Amino acid sequence: MSTTHKSLNLTLKVWRQKPGAPGRFVTYPARNISTDMSFLEMMDVVNQDLIKKGDDPIAFDHDCREGICGSCSMTINGNPHGPDRETATCQLHMRRFTEGETITVEPFRARSFPVIKDLAVDRAALDRIMAAGGFVSVSTGNAQDANNIPVAKENADLAFDAAACIGCGACVAACKNASAMLFVSAKISQLALLPQGQVERERRARNMIAQMDKEKFGNCTNTGACEAACPKGITMENMARTYREFLKAELSKRH
Amino acid sequence: MAASAGLFTSSIGKKYLMGITGLAWSLFVLMHMAANLLIFVSPKAYNAYSHVLISNPFIYVAEAGLVLLLLIHVYNAIKLTLENRAARGERAFLTTSGAKGVSSASKTMAAQGSLILVFTILHLITFKYGTVYMASYDGVVMRDLHRLVLEVFQSPGYVGWYVVALVALGFHLSHGFQSSFQSLGLNHPRYTPAIKKIGLFYAVIVAAGFIAQPVYVFLVHKQ
């Protein structure tokens, strides 16, 4: 880690891919990169250079740039969101890298995440899993008084931790099986732990798992790569809870 | 509404099956390992134990059960491996490392498992279906497995292959044991750290206990 350099000269090996065509790595220099920049800002600088030269800038997803939207999705030297735990690509600082380093930048790879262009992938499969049951149905009308529905403090905390999932898909990209289990389990847990989620609880577990399998994500084998890569610190405890939810739902279904 | 993925056919169902069959076999290998240690007691103890086992008609039920559990384990493992390879898509490049790396045991379960399966089959051919010697203790005639074991482990190649396969078994159990609990939905900050420690301890004990026999025979019972 460099603390002395105020700016860095780096080499990037970036995955470039056009829709429908095979991709390849292309090498670009990244010069005079301030160590205070985020990884995405560094990419912006490289793209400015490309635009100036009349080249096609590197496509990548980004939005909030403060670790809450889950858009940014780069695999940096093999690690989704880069080397640090609980840090999204947009929160990763360039001071984490050393002068002269070569950095390999890939998209979040999985069969269920087809490349749109370069580093941008289509993560709509996660949205379809949400649409299958990752919601609560709320009747309209006047808003209830706050605190009208009691929630045990412990469950509120656990639900809150699960709700931290930003749906970026790093768990899928990190997993050697491309399993979406951590994502799905965060969503199922969040709602299973709260009173508002009870009505659709069993249906939700069955439908979201069915959709996950239909999207052809891989099968989880408990390597723990997902937990390590998650920028929001979602734990595998949520997965165990989901297995209990699914078992209960399957055993109690009537049709 | 999506159709249910099914209790045992869904991705989670396969986990239940892997976990249950894996745990059952974990119990078996522990018993097997403990029984092997009778070689340090006496040839008589060693042979008498196996005689009690194989002369009991219930052994056929137990064997059939073990084979069935193993078949379910292997069938699902092959299915998982093929599906998971395909699910990765175009990913032949880098893998996670550093703070985001995972244990190599957890990443190579399929390779370890294949090796252990081949080993198990050869092991059965060598011993269960191997040369039948007889011995007699206090008028009871029984199979002299002790003599066969002493004979087989004279060969350094055989001993080496056993050590390699049993180290693989140790790795397999080191991930598999604790992983089974997770798959069955048992994960809690209060007891999961203990399960992981017990799993590691168990894997080392089983592998070391198994390896002790061929190495002991090779070094001490040189013929």
Ligand code: FES
């Ligand atoms: S850009 Fe929103 S999380 Fe990184």
